[in-house]
Amino acid sequence: MSEHIRIYVADLAAYNAGHLHGVWIxxxxxxxxxxxxxxxxxxxxxxxxxxxxxxxxFEGFDGYRIGEYEGLERAHEIACFIEEYPEFGGALGVQLFERTTRRTRLTWAGKVLLEEARRILAVVDQAKASVKSAAAGYRGRIRVALSDGIPQARLAALLAQCREEEPEVEICLSEVTFSEQVRGLNDDLYDIGLAQSDEVGDGLMAEPVWFDPLVVAVPARHPLLTYRRVPLDEVVRYPLVLCDPQVCEGFWQQLQRVLGAVDTRLTIADRVPTLDLMMALVAAGYGLGFSSLARITELNNPDVVARPLGGCPAMLTTYLIRRQGEPAEQLARFIGRVSPAESQALLPDHASQKEIA
Known part of the structure; x- marks a missing residue:
């Protein structure tokens, strides 16, 4: 049994209510x-x-990032691999782990092997899913990778249209980091990606499809609520609860461009992996946060108020990412259902707009 390979499992209902409740296991x-x-x-x-x-x-998983929704079973499998097979690299003539009395660490060779093993496991999982999909009566399958948080209203409308127009085609969703999405698209693990970055490299193309207003998440009864539109110079005077750049890569890239407009040293209260946690900390008064208006509206936290930034409205762009070349007919129809970039940004209803104006 290991004292160092462990995970922290958080109670999401408690986080949403502003409480920090969980357990190390x-x-x-x-x-x-x-x-x-x-x-x-x-x-x-x-x-x-x-x-x-x-x-x-998580701790003790050096070289492997445990995703928020990776699942207990997958985290357990990786932990057991690290603990039980430290000599696995012997057959390859390389050292995969560095062990000390305090921690277990993957060598560079170990990190490479782990990434390859992860890719192989993903291929096997997808093969199983494809067989089950065919057995269930589906006649097609589109694998969609989601990164940086997609507004539920956007995604729900897209999926509903797909079910209505082509119910025989299964839409398989995977929530991954942007780096994992790019690797997966290049390795043919996904057909389409939706993310907030267009830095995709050779072999892939990124098309802007959705625009959503960037807003500040402000605790109720905060002094900045005297502003109908909050100047960015005023926002950065307060502590900030920001996203984890490794989890929300695309969103962080776009937010950095906005924050780069002010010459002020930021006070970062915390970096968090999810919007739920950010909203909980903002509601508790730890600091201010940033997100799209659509996503903050969906969470509907009564202790957090969304305020637009002053000056020129800042917009978050979501990109559709795919491999270069002409897509297959089934995939082309899916792409056609995604709203084009010229469409109006997703906004809440008129009453909600009045509240944030």
């Missing part, structure tokens, strides 16, 4: 034991009826 324990500890943690939640959880932190 040894990821090498039996899966049933891990699940039991999660269930015990949720049962002790400060929010009645809490059921949802996510992995918000």
């Amino acid at each position: 040894d990821a090498t324990l039996d899966l049933d034991d891990i699940q039991a500890q999660v269930s015990t943690m949720l049962a002790a939640s400060p929010v009645e009826g809490a059921e949802e959880y996510a992995i918000h932190d």
